[in-house]
Amino acid sequence: MKAGFLQFNPQxxxxxxxxxxxxxxxxxxxxxxxxxxELFNTGYLFLNRKEVEELAEEVPGGETCKKFESLAREKxxxxxxGLAEKDGGKLYNSSFLVGPDGYIGRxxxxxxxxxxxLNFNPGDESPxxxxxxxxxxxxxxxxxxxxxxxxxxxxxxGADIICHPSNLVLPHAPSAMVTRSLENRVFSITxxxxxxxxxxxxxxSYIGQSQILDTKGTLLIRGKPDExxxxxxxxxxxxxxxxxxxxxxxxxxxRRTELYGELLK
Amino acid sequence: MKAGFLQFNPQxxxxxxxxxxxxxxxxxxxxxxxxxxELFNTGYLFLNRKEVEELAEEVPGGETCKKFESLAREKxxxxxxGLAEKDGGKLYNSSFLVGPDGYIGRxxxxxxxxxxxLNFNPGDESPxxxxxxxxxxxxxxxxxxxxxxxxxxxxxxGADIICHPSNLVLPHAPSAMVTRSLENRVFSITxxxxxxxxxxxxxxSYIGQSQILDTKGTLLIRGKPDExxxxxxxxxxxxxxxxxxxxxxxxxxxRRTELYGELLK
Numbered sequence: 001m002k003a004g005f006l007q008f009n010p011q012x013x014x015x016x017x018x019x020x021x022x023x024x025x026x027x028x029x030x031x032x033x034x035x036x037x038e039l040f041n042t043g044y045l046f047l048n049r050k051e052v053e054e055l056a057e058e059v060p061g062g063e064t065c066k067k068f069e070s071l072a073r074e075k076x077x078x079x080x081x082g083l084a085e086k087d088g089g090k091l092y093n094s095s096f097l098v099g100p101d102g103y104i105g106r107x108x109x110x111x112x113x114x115x116x117x118l119n120f121n122p123g124d125e126s127p128x129x130x131x132x133x134x135x136x137x138x139x140x141x142x143x144x145x146x147x148x149x150x151x152x153x154x155x156x157x158g159a160d161i162i163c164h165p166s167n168l169v170l171p172h173a174p175s176a177m178v179t180r181s182l183e184n185r186v187f188s189i190t191x192x193x194x195x196x197x198x199x200x201x202x203x204x205s206y207i208g209q210s211q212i213l214d215t216k217g218t219l220l221i222r223g224k225p226d227e228x229x230x231x232x233x234x235x236x237x238x239x240x241x242x243x244x245x246x247x248x249x250x251x252x253x254x255r256r257t258e259l260y261g262e263l264l265k
Numbered sequence: 266m267k268a269g270f271l272q273f274n275p276q277x278x279x280x281x282x283x284x285x286x287x288x289x290x291x292x293x294x295x296x297x298x299x300x301x302x303e304l305f306n307t308g309y310l311f312l313n314r315k316e317v318e319e320l321a322e323e324v325p326g327g328e329t330c331k332k333f334e335s336l337a338r339e340k341x342x343x344x345x346x347g348l349a350e351k352d353g354g355k356l357y358n359s360s361f362l363v364g365p366d367g368y369i370g371r372x373x374x375x376x377x378x379x380x381x382x383l384n385f386n387p388g389d390e391s392p393x394x395x396x397x398x399x400x401x402x403x404x405x406x407x408x409x410x411x412x413x414x415x416x417x418x419x420x421x422x423g424a425d426i427i428c429h430p431s432n433l434v435l436p437h438a439p440s441a442m443v444t445r446s447l448e449n450r451v452f453s454i455t456x457x458x459x460x461x462x463x464x465x466x467x468x469x470s471y472i473g474q475s476q477i478l479d480t481k482g483t484l485l486i487r488g489k490p491d492e493x494x495x496x497x498x499x500x501x502x503x504x505x506x507x508x509x510x511x512x513x514x515x516x517x518x519x520r521r522t523e524l525y526g527e528l529l530k
Contacts, residue, residue: 113514118513146510148444149525153527175440250381254373254376261389265522
């Protein structure tokens with residue numbers, strides 16, 4: 001199966017333009033699974049919760065999700081993308097998954113990064129894995145990478161591929177994701193944005209370097225730090241179900257869960 | 266505090282010579298904490314359990330542990346080193362910690378690598394952290410690095426420094442340990458051996474590259490792949506107790522343990 005990421009530079013608040021950019025890139029791809037960045041339709045640098053409220057949409061009922069649902073049906077592909085989600089009075093930093101048969105599910109980011117804590121509610125469900133015909137697709141968002149628990153939970157739930165919409169600003173994630181793929185023997189697709197946002201006296205620069213890794217942590221493709229990129233690679237999702245590292249080692253069965261109680265403290 | 270690793274080439278079965286090499290290296294150091302490789306006194310490539318039985322020693326009662334206990338008292342330093350431990354009919358791939366006041370404790374490797382499973386019993390206690398006056402010292406051994414749970418448990422138990430005696434053969438550990446230090450905001454000292462062992466038709470080549478990382482995953486010193494090395498760096502163990510990454514992020518407090526139940530499956 002061909003999988004890919006879309007690395008581009010969303011413009012803050014210009015939802016229509018950002019969605020058009022993403023749709024254009026998707027239409028130019030022949031991949032079966034495509035991953036868009038975190039908050040790809042709105043931009044990232046919200047200055048307060050009110051700004052999020054104004055741009056947040058319902059999932060799956062909102063305009064953005066519906067557009068990508070149609071596109072996924074039309075192209076018979078899977079799309080993962082990040083957006084600000086509203087649900088009653090709650091606001092989440094979420095990602096949707098849509099596929100050939102329409103809306104599949106969403107994930108609400110559980111590890112919020114810095115000032116996101118002021119503007120979003122933290123997700124209150126464990127990261128999900130969606131069992132589609134083509135692959136078991138897990139989702140985590142950006143800063144979730146810093147917590148080994150996130151990718152581990154996705155692997156334990158059976159993910160073949162970790163889709164990782166991101167707006168990375170710290171330099172470490174591209175190499176740390178190698179560790180995440182390696183330790184869990186899963187594919188990972190990090191779709192990061194590029195560009196710089198300057199709003200209300202604040203500046204954030206995004207590091208690009210979106211990438212696809214195989215189950216051994218091998219880099220299949222990586223975008224540049226600052227170039228719009230549709231990156232694609234051929235992967236075999238089912239190969240992630242074999243966790244055997246060596247004759248006597250299976251990476252999930254070798255876990256000593258009876259000794260791991262400390263992890264819930 | 267100055268901390269260090271001893272990277273050298275233990276000769277299989279030559280316990281007296283290996284211990285002498287280690288003692289000579291330690292005597293040339295001014296570090297307060299020194300880490301020796303895994304199974305540094307015996308070599309690694311045991312062909313069967315009987316060979317382990319013949320070379321395994323009691324901890325702390327055996328000859329090797331006693332020698333390093335004396336040395337630690339004499340030099341008023343801490344030493345972590347790996348050896349084959351016997352306890353009744355059980356054989357463990359263990360590491361001891363000795364200090365200025367003598368024997369402090371030991372760790373029995375819980376994630377055995379490949380054929381170690383045929384020759385050793387797996388440890389049945391969670392990886393320990395020893396609260397000494399100078400630092401909170403955690404221990405894990407070699408392949409434990411592959412399981413994010415190990416370093417995480419040590420961090421949750423309060424480790425400032427993860428001491429990591431190793432006989433690494435896979436290429437990934439030096440960079441994966443960067444992720445371990447970074448995600449847990451702890452110092453790590455990986456003491457790896459060098460050289461090649463050929464026994465009974467089997468060959469293992471060790472990758473050296475012992476290293477000391479700070480709490481941000483920055484490399485303070487790394488040995489070459491094939492050179493005997495005493496590597497030292499100045500570290501401030503107590504700085505590892507500050508887990509604040511950004512104004513609103515604390516790497517341990519931000520964990521969503523209420524959502525992590527899957528980790529014990």
